[in-house]
Amino acid sequence: xxxxxxxxxxxxxxxxxxxxxxxxxxxxxxxxxxxxxxxxxxxxxxxxxxxxxxxxxxxxxxxxxxxxxxxxxxxxxxxxxxxxxxxxxxxxxxxxxxxxxxxxxxxxxxxxxxxxxxxxxxxxxxxxxxxxxxxxxxxxxxxxxxxxxxxxxxxxxxxxxxxxxxxxxxxxxxxxxxxxxxxxxxxxxxxxxxxxxxxxxxxxxxxxxxxxxxxxxxxxxxxxxxxxxxxxxxxxxxxxxxxxxxxxxxxx
Amino acid sequence: xxxxxxxxxxxxxxxxxxxxxxxxxxxxxxxxxxxxxxxxxxxxxxxxxxxxxxxxxxxxxxxxxxxxxxxxxxxxxxxxxxxxxxxxxxxxxxxxxxxxxxxxxxxxxxxxxxxxxxxxxxxxxxxxxxxxxxxxxxxxxxxxxxxxxxxxxxxxxxxxxxxxxxxxxxxxxxxxxxxxxxxxxxxxxxxxxxxxxxxxxxxxxxxxxxxxxxxxxxxxxxxxxxxxxxxxxxxxxxxxxxxxxxxxxxxxxxxxxxxxxxxxxxxxxxxxxxxxxxxxxxxxxxxxxxxxxxxxxxxxxxxxxxxxxxxxxxxxxxxxxxxxxxxxxxxxxxxxxxxxxxxxxxxxxxxxxxxxxxxxxxxxxxxxxxxxxxxxxxxxxxxxxxxxxxxxxxxxxxxxxxxxxxxxxxxxxx
Numbered sequence: 001x002x003x004x005x006x007x008x009x010x011x012x013x014x015x016x017x018x019x020x021x022x023x024x025x026x027x028x029x030x031x032x033x034x035x036x037x038x039x040x041x042x043x044x045x046x047x048x049x050x051x052x053x054x055x056x057x058x059x060x061x062x063x064x065x066x067x068x069x070x071x072x073x074x075x076x077x078x079x080x081x082x083x084x085x086x087x088x089x090x091x092x093x094x095x096x097x098x099x100x101x102x103x104x105x106x107x108x109x110x111x112x113x114x115x116x117x118x119x120x121x122x123x124x125x126x127x128x129x130x131x132x133x134x135x136x137x138x139x140x141x142x143x144x145x146x147x148x149x150x151x152x153x154x155x156x157x158x159x160x161x162x163x164x165x166x167x168x169x170x171x172x173x174x175x176x177x178x179x180x181x182x183x184x185x186x187x188x189x190x191x192x193x194x195x196x197x198x199x200x201x202x203x204x205x206x207x208x209x210x211x212x213x214x215x216x217x218x219x220x221x222x223x224x225x226x227x228x229x230x231x232x233x234x235x236x237x238x239x240x241x242x243x244x245x246x247x248x249x250x251x252x
Numbered sequence: 253x254x255x256x257x258x259x260x261x262x263x264x265x266x267x268x269x270x271x272x273x274x275x276x277x278x279x280x281x282x283x284x285x286x287x288x289x290x291x292x293x294x295x296x297x298x299x300x301x302x303x304x305x306x307x308x309x310x311x312x313x314x315x316x317x318x319x320x321x322x323x324x325x326x327x328x329x330x331x332x333x334x335x336x337x338x339x340x341x342x343x344x345x346x347x348x349x350x351x352x353x354x355x356x357x358x359x360x361x362x363x364x365x366x367x368x369x370x371x372x373x374x375x376x377x378x379x380x381x382x383x384x385x386x387x388x389x390x391x392x393x394x395x396x397x398x399x400x401x402x403x404x405x406x407x408x409x410x411x412x413x414x415x416x417x418x419x420x421x422x423x424x425x426x427x428x429x430x431x432x433x434x435x436x437x438x439x440x441x442x443x444x445x446x447x448x449x450x451x452x453x454x455x456x457x458x459x460x461x462x463x464x465x466x467x468x469x470x471x472x473x474x475x476x477x478x479x480x481x482x483x484x485x486x487x488x489x490x491x492x493x494x495x496x497x498x499x500x501x502x503x504x505x506x507x508x509x510x511x512x513x514x515x516x517x518x519x520x521x522x523x524x525x526x527x528x529x530x531x532x533x534x535x536x537x538x539x540x541x542x543x544x545x546x547x548x549x550x551x552x553x554x555x556x557x558x559x560x561x562x563x564x565x566x567x568x569x570x571x572x573x574x575x576x577x578x579x580x581x582x583x584x585x586x587x588x589x590x591x592x593x594x595x596x597x598x599x600x601x602x603x604x605x606x607x608x609x610x611x612x613x614x615x616x617x618x619x620x621x622x623x624x625x626x627x628x629x630x631x632x633x634x635x636x637x638x639x640x641x642x643x644x645x646x647x648x649x650x651x652x653x654x655x656x657x658x659x660x661x662x663x664x665x666x
Contacts, residue, residue, distance in 0.1 A: 014458060015451065018389065018397065020558075023592025023621075030621050046458045047469075063397050065456045131586070148587045194589045199617060222620050224628055227613035 005038035006212050007054040011096075012070055015046045019150065021060030021093045023196035027205050028056060035217050037209075046073065052083045055212045059096030061151075061194060064106060067095040074099065074115035085117045089211040090188045093197065097182060097190035098122040098153050107152070118183055118190060119158035125174060128152050132232055133172055133193055135165025135181045142203045144168075145181075146232040147193020155192075157183055164191050200228060262302045265291075266353050269299075273350065288353060289346030300345055303352040304377035307336070309361045310515050311377070313370045313405070314385025314426070315398075316560045317508045318343060320500070321385060322364040323536045324512030328526035329519060334358040341537050348373050360519070367401050371408030378412065381518050383511050384419040384426045386443055388559040389590070402429040402453065409434060418514045420507075421478040424466055428453020437514050440478035441507030480514045482506050487513055487523065494523040497531045500540055504563040538657045545633075545660065547641035550575075554653045556584070558593035564647055565598045573639040574599060577609040577632045577648035577656060584650050588614045596622040608635035609652045632656050 010025045029039045044050045046069065062070070074081055084090045084100070098104045101114040107124040133149045145165050149172070156175035157163060163173060163180025172181030172192055182191030189208065191197055198205040202225060206217050273288025310329070312322040319341045326337040336355035338347045343364045352361060365373045367387065374382065384405070387398050406429040409417065413433060420426045421438040430436055452459050457470035465475035481488045482503065486495045487510045496509050509530050516526040535541035543550045555561040568574055580588050588611050596619055599605060605626040607615040612635075616628040629635035632652070636644065648656055 019587075020589040020592040023589070023618075026592065026621050030623075063399055065399070066451060069451070069456060148589060150587065194587065196589060196592050199592065199621070222617060224613040224616035224620065227628075228617050231611075231613065 005040040006032050006056065006209070007040045007042065007051075008056045008058070009042040009044055009051060009054040011044050011050065011057055011059045012046055012073065013043060013060065015066045015069055015073075016060045016062035016096055016099075018063060018066075019061040019094065019194040021058070021096075021194060021196050024058050024060075024091060024093070024198040024205075027196065027198040027202075028058075028209060031202070031205055031217075031220060032209055034220060037213070050077055050080045052079050054083075055088055056208060057084055057088055057090040059090065059092040059099070061094030061096060063095075067099055067104065068112050070095070070099045071104070071112050071114050074117075075113065081115050081117050084115075085187060088187065089208055091198070091208060092118075092188060092190040093194060094149075094151055094153075094192050097192065098155065100188065100190065101155070104153070118185065118188060119161050120155050120183055120190075122153045122155045124152050125154045129171035129174060129192075131170060133170030133181060134168045134233065135163075135170075135172060135193075136168060137165040137201075137204065138162055138184050139164075139189075139204070139207050142201070142207055144233055145191070145193060145197070145204060146200045146229060147191065147195045147197045149181075149192045150194065151192055153192075155183075161185070164189055200232070259302060262299050265299050266303070266356075269350070269353055289342070289348070289350035300349045300352070300373070300376040301378075303349065303356065304361065307352075307359055307361050307377075308380040308519060309363060309377045310381045310383065310519065311363050311365050311370065311374060311379045312383045312385070312511075312515075313365045313367050314383075314420075315367065315388045315390050315557065316563065317385045317504065317511075318364045320505060320536050320539065321383060321508040321511050322362050323533060324509055324530045325383070325515050326362040327529040327533055328512055328516035328521050329360050329362060331525045331529050332519070332521050333360050336361040338364055339537065344369050345373055345376070348377070368404060370405055371411070374408050374412055374415070379415050381416040381418055381515050382409065382412075383515050384417065384429065385441070385508070385511060386420050386423045386559065387425040387429070388557065389593075390557040390559075390585070398425060399451075399453075402426075405429040406431065416518050418511060418518065420511075421476045422466070424453050424459055424461075424473075424475075427473075427476060436476070437480065437518065438476045438478040439507075439510050439514050440475075440481035441510050442482060442503060480510050482510060487527070489513065489517065489523050491523060494527045496527045499531065499534050500536070501567050502563060503566075538653070541657075543660050543664070545636070545663065548573075548636055548639065549643045550636070550646050550660070551643065552653065552656065553645065553647045554650070555647050556650050558590050561594040561647070565595065568598075568603070568645050568647070569600055571600055571603050571645040572642060573604045573644045574606070575632065575635055575639065575644055575646045576605070576607045576615055577635075577646065577652040578607075578612070578615050579610045579649060579652040579655070580614075581610070581651045584652075591615060591618045594618075596624055599624050604639050606635040606638050608632040609648070633659060 100118045101120040104122045105111045135145045155173040164182030164184045167179045269288040269291040272291040326335045329335045336358040338351035343366045348363045418437045422443040452468035454473045455471040467474035513526040555564040612630045627638045
């Protein structure tokens with residue numbers, strides 16, 4: 001870990017902020033600070049020029065018109081796109097996930113070009129996906145993910161691209177390529193989970209921070225965290241990665 | 253209104269509905285307004301328009317403040333004539349109908365209407381005036397995104413070009429829903445929550461919402477010039493300035509009073525008379541009601557969404573003990589993400605805080621990240637016991653609020 005502060009940028013919270021995803025910034029910053037790390041938060045509003053030297057970028061969900069604006073904004077700031085694709089770590093939620101893809105098509109068939117950072121495409125479904133989602137995260141040690149989805153989008157990943165998790169309940173991507181939620185690349189974590197996702201899944205928050213610190217973070221014990229997960233995941237699944245439980249079952 | 257004037261079918265429907273409502277009250281199911289209206293509507297689909305015929309009706313809609321503002325408007329109008337009013341907050345078409353059934357002879361009516369039902373109710377009652385308070389995110393999981401709500405309101409208003417619109421000039425989403433062709437009384441009632449108004453309602457680009465009236469830097473759309481506004485405990489209006497000695501706390505409620513006075517003024521009740529009637533209102537449908545319980549004196553407040561919480565948190569600035577109660581049932585919205593849009597960081601340092609309700613853990617986790625120390629106990633009355641004696645400010649969302657009121661009422665009756 002370098003001596004300098006972790007730089008976290010919230011991208012376009014004034015445009016893509018419908019579902020309280022800004023809470024993810026609060027969670028990342030606090031979890032870093034509570035470990036004695038310095039944090040510098042930057043809010044990048046529409047109309048401004050984004051910094052390209054931050055460590056973590058966050059992009060939230062929003063309505064259709066806002067999403068089109070965001071897509072255009074990314075096309076206007078190609079350097080930022082290169083940063084997200086190659087160097088920094090990005091968390092992209094719902095509309096934010098779609099915007100980073102190749103293109104999005106709305107229910108009238110109109111196609112909008114995305115930022116082209118993620119190898120995925122999104123079309124409009126016929127029925128809104130609303131409700132709790134649970135997935136088994138593909139990142140090592142993260143375990144079960146819980147979130148709340150609310151979207152019309154059906155996202156299809158390009159061949160060979162991994163989702164963030166295998167969907168155990170809920171819709172997730174709902175695309176032609178099977179039961180996954182979100183996307184996981186070398187630099188981007190994308191998901192349809194609101195909640196906010198990092199408040200519900202502290203292991204995912206720490207995994208993102210660790211891409212910056214480069215070393216494991218000491219555990220944190222927040223009093224209500226386990227109950228928040230238990231309500232959605234049931235007993236036993238609260239904090240433990242699913243792999244451990246499956247392993248134990250096989251031995252017996 | 254005689255039965256012959258509304259026709260025999262409606263008369264039968266009204267009688268059947270009243271019986272169902274009375275039965276519901278008798279067996280303790282509730283106030284009976286919804287079932288009474290539902291039965292009557294089932295028997296006569298035209299009942300709402302028939303019962304509204306010949307009355308001057310004010311509809312009150314928007315995300316927050318509907319119930320309070322409709323009570324204020326009804327109080328002001330009652331100084332002129334009897335008023336039918338859905339005072340229990342049953343704000344779907346069945347609740348509107350039940351209110352008209354209760355007061356068949358009242359020449360005036362004030363109906364609180366859910367935003368998504370404004371079109372259906374307006375089409376039936378042909379309102380003299382529609383009050384549009386504010387539009388912000390509320391129950392995204394079961395409702396609709398806020399700009400979609402604005403579009404449905406706009407469509408409803410377009411079908412009623414002769415209706416007077418009393419609307420919030422400070423809320424760009426409301427302004428975007430009102431047509432240029434409408435007769436509008438603009439009220440600068442304030443809007444402390446502008447997170448949903450980030451985009452210009454006309455062109456979608458970013459609005460400047462800092463100091464002074466909001467405006468779009470792209471297309472030039474700007475706040476309409478208001479003729480009504482707030483001024484330190486008073487309401488400004490075209491005829492001058494009227495002091496309003498509200499029992500209800502907060503700038504938000506002064507804004508509600510301004511809407512009520514503007515609507516009453518349009519129907520012929522002068523601001524002074526309206527202000528006197530409004531000042532007499534204490535607790536409204538249990539909101540701001542004070543209850544004694546053991547060593548505690550509770551003040552109950554309802555906050556249903558981020559905008560409502562943003563208006564309520566400033567009322568807690570001097571609180572010594574605070575109880576926050578949150579459920580996530582159908583009527584509350586199942587999604588608790590909104591907790592992260594509420595600036596709980598504003599809770600006063602040194603206040604004892606307890607969190608309760610079916611989603612107590614989610615509130616508690618949010619408070620931890622806001623560095624607010626707290627006790628977590630899902631049962632609200634058990635959580636109360638964790639707080640020091642004296643005054644406790646209780647803020648609850650919809651079903652949590654109803655449940656606490658019911659439990660307190662049961663205890664008080666015992």
